[in-house]
Amino acid sequence: MQTSPPSLDRLIRARAIHSMTGEMYRAVGLRGAGIVATSAEPDGLDGLAGAGTVTTDAGDLTLLPAFADSHEHLMEASRNTLLVPVNRAHSIAEFTATVAAAARDAAPGAWIMTTMAWHESNLAENRLPTGAELDIAAPANPVLARRGGHLAVANTAALTAAGIGPGTPDPPGGTIGRRSDGRLTGVLEGGAVWQVAAFAPAPGQAQLAEALARGSAAYAALGVGTIREAMISPGELLAYQDAAERGTLSVRVRPLIRVGNELAVDQVTALIGGLRARSGFGDDWLRVWGLKFVMDGGVEGGALEQPYASDPAQTGHLNWDPAVMAEVCTGAVRRGWRIGTHAAGDRAVRTVLDVYEAVAAATGPLPPWTLVIEHALLSDPVQRKRAVRGRFGVTVQHPLLWNMGSEMLQTWGLERTRQVNPLDEWLALGADLAVGTDIARPFNPLLNVWGMATRGTKAAGVQGAGHAIGVAAAVELYTMGTARLNHHQHRLGSITPGKLADIVAYPADPLTTDLDDLPSLTPAFTIVGGRPVHDPGGLLVSPG
Numbered sequence: 001m002q003t004s005p006p007s008l009d010r011l012i013r014a015r016a017i018h019s020m021t022g023e024m025y026r027a028v029g030l031r032g033a034g035i036v037a038t039s040a041e042p043d044g045l046d047g048l049a050g051a052g053t054v055t056t057d058a059g060d061l062t063l064l065p066a067f068a069d070s071h072e073h074l075m076e077a078s079r080n081t082l083l084v085p086v087n088r089a090h091s092i093a094e095f096t097a098t099v100a101a102a103a104r105d106a107a108p109g110a111w112i113m114t115t116m117a118w119h120e121s122n123l124a125e126n127r128l129p130t131g132a133e134l135d136i137a138a139p140a141n142p143v144l145a146r147r148g149g150h151l152a153v154a155n156t157a158a159l160t161a162a163g164i165g166p167g168t169p170d171p172p173g174g175t176i177g178r179r180s181d182g183r184l185t186g187v188l189e190g191g192a193v194w195q196v197a198a199f200a201p202a203p204g205q206a207q208l209a210e211a212l213a214r215g216s217a218a219y220a221a222l223g224v225g226t227i228r229e230a231m232i233s234p235g236e237l238l239a240y241q242d243a244a245e246r247g248t249l250s251v252r253v254r255p256l257i258r259v260g261n262e263l264a265v266d267q268v269t270a271l272i273g274g275l276r277a278r279s280g281f282g283d284d285w286l287r288v289w290g291l292k293f294v295m296d297g298g299v300e301g302g303a304l305e306q307p308y309a310s311d312p313a314q315t316g317h318l319n320w321d322p323a324v325m326a327e328v329c330t331g332a333v334r335r336g337w338r339i340g341t342h343a344a345g346d347r348a349v350r351t352v353l354d355v356y357e358a359v360a361a362a363t364g365p366l367p368p369w370t371l372v373i374e375h376a377l378l379s380d381p382v383q384r385k386r387a388v389r390g391r392f393g394v395t396v397q398h399p400l401l402w403n404m405g406s407e408m409l410q411t412w413g414l415e416r417t418r419q420v421n422p423l424d425e426w427l428a429l430g431a432d433l434a435v436g437t438d439i440a441r442p443f444n445p446l447l448n449v450w451g452m453a454t455r456g457t458k459a460a461g462v463q464g465a466g467h468a469i470g471v472a473a474a475v476e477l478y479t480m481g482t483a484r485l486n487h488h489q490h491r492l493g494s495i496t497p498g499k500l501a502d503i504v505a506y507p508a509d510p511l512t513t514d515l516d517d518l519p520s521l522t523p524a525f526t527i528v529g530g531r532p533v534h535d536p537g538g539l540l541v542s543p544g
């Protein structure tokens with residue numbers, strides 16, 4: 001006796017772009033978590049529909065594979081929803097008033113932690129608040145105003161709680177800001193941020209898991225299906241596991257676990273050995289990507305081959321001795337770990353290449369996307385050739401140029417700012433690239449695509465127009481590129497039968513729509529693993 005295949009769970013009649021080859025379907029059939037059938041005809045899958053099939057007729061929508069962010073801080077973005085929202089301030093006065101309001105609500109001595117998602121370029125004064133200003137806003141509470149991953153402003157109570165005074169030396173890979181008379185400014189850079197942050201109480205695991213549910217939903221609403229989480233602690237992995245087990249994550253997560261350069265070598269070895277797992281551990285929703293190292297700072301602190309434009313005495317800092325890091329990474333790779341290393345400046349990129357080449361020489365040939373350079377904001381042609389020759393993949397994030405173009409112009413100068421992430425040159429060499437954001441807040445993927453296609457920025461105009469790439473190429477690196485980075489190119493990255501059903505629907509075709517309209521285009525719905533995770537119009541709901 002013959003049985004017919006089980007009917008579809010979901011049938012979507014819409015224009016579906018299989019991948020960037022331009023192949024187009026008119027109907028997509030889902031069952032369980034996966035895509036099981038496609039057809040070039042709108043009614044081509046009708047025979048697979050049954051009584052339980054939810055059908056969506058949306059011939060005017062265009063379906064793309066959901067975006068996969070190669071480098072983003074979902075944990076930070078989620079934690080930010082628990083923190084003091086200084087990102088809404090437009091002036092120093094509004095910034096300090098927000099801190100003062102939080103201090104009024106807090107118990108005396110309780111830490112005031114601000115969101116990291118703010119920048120002084122959004123303040124009328126275009127400068128950081130000072131530690132003294134935070135003292136006035138919150139005299140009885142330690143205040144730590146972290147800005148992004150590499151910089152913070154602390155008030156006196158926070159510095160005191162961390163045991164930092166005028167006589168404290170700078171930590172390795174960091175700077176404690178000082179005025180010419182030796183008094184502290186409150187500004188902390190690099191390792192100095194961690195030196196203070198370590199004293200602030202962290203939110204509990206349950207609170208973080210709830211924040212991840214809210215945080216991940218905001219990304220899914222913008223068409224993101226996967227986030228490679230660029231840096232968490234082993235403890236934070238438990239919050240992810242809680243959220244994944246409860247089914248409250250709206251995006252897939254591929255975390256990197258931080259290996260801190262402030263640790264001694266034996267502590268690093270103990271940390272990696274103590275993880276008792278290796279890259280790839282987990283399931284389709286939550287799967288450990290690998291280990292994260294940080295070689296230099298950001299725009300401030302990035303290790304450059306030539307002095308900063310803003311300070312001829314400054315070339316940034318390197319956090320790791322290359323020989324030590326090569327030894328640690330060789331051991332980790334032999335244990336089955338993949339490694340991603342933050343390298344912003346060209347001197348950091350060159351040093352990471354030295355490390356990675358030493359690792360590959362010790363271990364023998366490694367699969368692509370085992371040793372990865374994060375950012376490579378600045379690189380020279382020789383470095384790019386070395387990366388391609390070694391199959392060291394690179395994650396690239398236009399939103400860093402978009403958001404911090406003005407700071408780059410000021411700190412690095414015009415020529416280097418124009419050369420940030422020359423995607424056209426990388427692609428011409430055949431580099432392994434994957435696109436992401438690294439901005440620690442939900443960011444419209446199509447604004448990112450627009451940026452790669454125009455080199456446009458938020459406040460610094462167009463920088464390096466010659467390095468623009470096409471929209472289809474950008475989307476490819478943002479879907480298949482990241483799928484390859486995550487070693488899931490056979491399961492994700494395109495709308496293909498047999499792959500997981502991660503799909504975003506747009507009211508216009510992003511590949512052909514006017515470039516200027518891309519930044520304001522947002523999804524009609526998002527599906528991850530067959531599950532509607534964003535459906536404001538109820539298009540995926542059964543009419544019955």
Ligand SMILES: [Zn+2]
Nearest residue numbers: 071073230438
């Ligand atoms: Zn990052």
